[in-house]
Amino acid sequence: MELRRPEIRQLFLWQLTVVLGAAVPSLLTSLLFVPGSRPWRLATFLWAAAALGLILVGLPLYYLRLGYLLDGERLLLTSGVVYLHTQVLPLGAVQTVRISAGPLQRLAGLRTVGCMPPGPGSRCRGFRHREAARLAEQLLPEGGERA
Amino acid sequence: MNSLRRTNLANALFYIPRPAVILLPVLLRGLTVILVSGVRAWIASAWVDLLFLCGILLYVLIRWNALRYGLDEELLCIQSGVLRRELRLIPAGRITVVSAVKYLPLRPFGVFLIQADTPAGGVEWADFRLYLSSRDAARLFQSQAEQAPDLPVEHLYRPGNSSVLLLSLFTSNSLGGLLLVGRLCEQPGRHCRPGTLPPGVPHAGQHWPAAHLWHPAGGGHAGLPHPVRLGSGLFWRNFSETRTSPPSAPAAYSP
Secondary structure (H helix, E strand, C coil), X not given: CCCECCCHHHHHHHHXXXXXXXXXXXXXXXXXXXXXXXXXXXXXXXXXXXXXXXXXXXXXHHHHHCEEEEECCEEEEEECCCCCEEEEEEHHHCCEEEEEECHHHHHCCEEEEEEECCCCCEEEXXXXXXXXHHHHHHHCCXXXXXX | CCCCEXXXXXXXXXXXXHHXXXXXXXXXXXXXXHHHHCHHHHHHCHHHHHHHHHXXXXXXXXXXXXXXXXXXXXXXXXXXXXXXXXXXXXXXXXXXXXXXXXXXXXXHHCEEEXXXXXXXXXXXXXXXXXXXXXXXXXXXXXXXXXXXXXCCCCCCCCCCXXXXXXXXXXXXXCHHHHHHHHHHHXXXXXXXXXXXXXXXXXXXXXXXXHHHHHCCCCCCCCCCCCCEEEEECCCCEEEEEECCCCCCHHHHHCC
8 A cells, every 4th residue: 555645735835934034034034144245245145045845855854755555443643854753553543533723724725633542642743624524533532434 | 614713812811922922012111111201101101001902902802813623523623823823632431531611710700621631641631621601512512412422420429528638737737738638639539529519510421511522423432440529629620521442442543
């Protein structure tokens, strides 16, 4: 069975968030240094390089490593760029399930599904609304019968 | 899923503290204006303060309106959040602790704090934590009440007078303290007995939430460990029911 990836829109959302978040270092650089001066240029280069690196390399790599697989009794999750994580969650251990969405996610029609076992929980991002509801149903104890 | 219901308006009260911090500078401004220019000048500019107050009340009401709950068959749902919306699904079979707290300021309104927790819940914050009227609490947890068997109270533990006196001697050195400790120790036994529960408080076989959550339709309680029920508190009355493991856990964890 093949791992399923989140919607590609989730990657665009993360990239958009970084673009919007870049306003903070941009503002700080303009406040702390005289625009056009050498320190200002250096600071601008640093934050712009970091943002571009994140948008063009970091986030796509992170997205490509994300995946989930539901095979009857277990949920398999993969993530991580430098450190690769693989998490196997027995469905019998799932206690609560959460479907959440921030404002940008809602605009893009995406949802995040979180499942909470006793211990650290895990989240699967970038599902369509209907798909998130279906996954939540399957993660619940009587999911098989209810679905 | 049936339509989700709004919670009691008492829940809105607990959204106030955080946005109310904004009122502090507004209050300071008002005091400064009164001290420097007099009350009339403050009254003339009071619309700004009222605007802030209205804004906070509106925010609190919007957050309260977004908080909904529902019970569908054996699934407890809580929807919350305005900007970041969240739907929390808690299977009733996973709930291990249910408690109803009756806070002193909310007693006149007949409002309970109903908390239900699963093994995945945090130490300080329950998975389900809502202020509900006794009627709503009964309606929420009573959907399967007809099929739910009655839970007998097999053992009633109540501290004896000598134990209370001994504990009081160790924990207090004044007559008022002795009486207070004695009263506090007396509460658990009094509230464990179903017949002596205060009116409106859910109890075994009637409206006790845990009884219904743990005994869904068709399910029996034979062979399951009996729950521990505890009633305590003088001003903040707390009634809780705990089971060491949910009935579905053994089957669910088997490979």
